[in-house]
Amino acid sequence: MVGASEESRLNCLEIQVDNGGGGAWEYLCLVRKLKARRSDKVLKHGLSILNDHRARSKLGGEEWTLYEQVAIAAMDCQRVDIAKDCIAELRKQFPGSMRVGRLEGMLLEVKGAWPEAEKAYQRLLEDNPLDQVIHKRKVAMAKAQGNASVVVEYLRKYLEIFMADHDAWRELAEIYVSLQMYKQAAFCYEELILCQPLVPPYHLAYAEVLYTMGGLENLQTAKMYYASTINLTGGKNTRALYGVCLCIAAINQLSKGRNKEEESSELQTLAAESLVKDYKLRAPVKLPLLTAALRNVKLVS
Structure with a gap:
């Protein structure tokens, strides 16, 4: 969770950088650290550094981290051309990298090339079946296509490997409820309560699913x-x-x-x-x- 002081510092840095006061790299580092979603600002200020040879050379190995950050921001902003250029630079520097492979899959998603993205992710999973990020990308891709049954399938496979991911259990439960698959939703909430027994929303959601299912035992x-x-x-x-x-x-x-x-x-x-x-x-x-x-x-x- 982002602390109030860090959020305040980020906002102050953003105003400073936007007004030409310097500190663009510090701002971009803080955005990464806090996992803040400020894609338009990252794209603008990240490109200003990448396009300045002197500023870019000062980054050393961090230059490639910036290329990756800008590539993701560009995809968020639908700037496929910029994302493609950044990924090409990363591919030249790191041939065969799975991390770059993920970015290439994400770029295919942005283009709407779903079958190609699916194949790209599948190839990466063959090399590393435990790549959590790629499993999550497959779930996100199915959600983007509005295919609830495929989302359920991918989440179930994901949770067979990453059973401690509470967010995934909650998401699967909510999808089951939307599909009126209450018995399956109840199972998900049972898992959440077992893992986090002091979280009130899980108790409440489980109770509501059981009440909806009805029957004396479920009601009790x-x-x-x-x-x-x-x-x-x-x-x-x-x-x-x-x-x-x-x-x-x-x-x-x-x-x-x-x-x-x-x-x-x-x-x-x-x-x-x-x-x-x-x-x-x-x-x-x-x-x-x-x-x-x-x-x-x-x-x-």
Whole structure:
């Protein structure tokens, strides 16, 4: 995560460089360090250094890092001509480099040459099946083409190798939800909760998937994870509070009131009271709507 002080320093440097105050190389280095997405500025100031032989010669080996940085920025800005020239210089300096091969694949993507890019990435993976960046590029390429089933296939293959990538698990879960493949989405959220048990959004998302799936067992588990979300957020999560109320109402309806748990009844009351209190403070205009909704599921009289 980018710190506020570093972000402030980056902004100050950007203003300085834009106004001719120097420090372009320092700015470009900081952009790289912070992984900031400022492609138009990188392209402008990076080219100014590359086109100045004296300035470029001062960089030593870092010259090639700048070529790569400018190439990526050029692709972001749809300047295929500049990207192509930068990649050609890198290829001459590093023949057979997989890193340059990735850039060539990305350039094919920018051109919309999807089959050629796919073949280029596949060749690179044959040489190094564990290249994480190329696996991610294949996922990104499938997303760019709007092919959800292929995205799922690539993400599943990716996660077989890189099981600790939480972002990939979350992305796969969200795609499964969009495809209404709730059982598969639930599995992804279970993996996330196992890896990061104190992250409230994972508990909440898992509960919502289980509630959507329905059935007494799923509803009971959903209620538990809504409750854990409330606990992890200090009782501040409105969606989780409402989720608890809906789960208990649905459970009571399915069981027709048989074996009603005292604990659930108490939880229901506390959740409903917390919701009413929260709406009184933050959205009093909507309080009648909330009360009507709770009354509709027989959570308030």
